[in-house]
Amino acid sequence: MTIDVGTALTLGYLRVTGELIAPATSVLAAANITGALTVGTVVQPDANDGAALGTAALQWSDLFLAEGGVINWDNGDATLTQAGNVVTLASASLAVEALASTGAITSSSPTAGIGYATGAGGTITQQTNKGTAVELNTITGQITMEATGSIAADTTQAFTLTNSAIAANDILILMHRSGGTLGAYILTATPAAGSAAIQVHNATAGALAEAVVIAFAVIKSVVA
Secondary structure, X not given: OEEEOOOEEEEOOEEEOOEEEOOOEEEEOOEEEOOOEEOOOOOOOOOOOOOOOOOOOOXXXXXXXXXXXXXXXXXXXXXXXXXXXXXXXXOOOOOOOOOOOOOOOOOOOOOOOOOOOOOOOOEEEOOOOOOOOEEOOOOEEEEEOOXXXXXXXXXXXXXXXXXXXXXXXXXXXXXXXXXXXXXXXXXXXXXXXXXXXXXXXXXXXXXXXXXXXXXXXXXXXXXX
């Protein structure tokens, strides 16, 4: 059965088991429709933020939008727009617990780029001597080496960074950020599961006793 209402409909309750074609203006306090509901213009709540689409127990199965469809939050505060094979998030940042991509992840921003945000890093200061192991379980961070111990000329000093964020196939990027003689050291790393050996080579002709500050970042990597 199909019910086709003219120009206006106001009901306290409506139950339809077939198809309902709603008029331009329809006000329903409650409706139970087991068939199709056809709406000519818009379905809207009676007040801003006044109604939900579904409930925690009764959820819609799928959402179908036409080409160029827009999901609009708070009158443009954030929008999700589809065009062709591209979905664009505008006026907002995207925060996710984890992100897996089968294609490229790129940035066209000349200033933002791709990297870690506040909360991903940490700092640690080496104790006792320059061979003392340190522990810092963050994906990026800063290590301040012990200040008084000396590294002889053209000599490499190694220490262990214990870090649960590091896997054996990962890549560690190291940089002499500050402290000591800039350009005097060559930094390398050998990753393992849960740690990395950090090698600090004094490339000068004299011994150096400096609190070298090393910045590091872990790049997740695989071999297959």
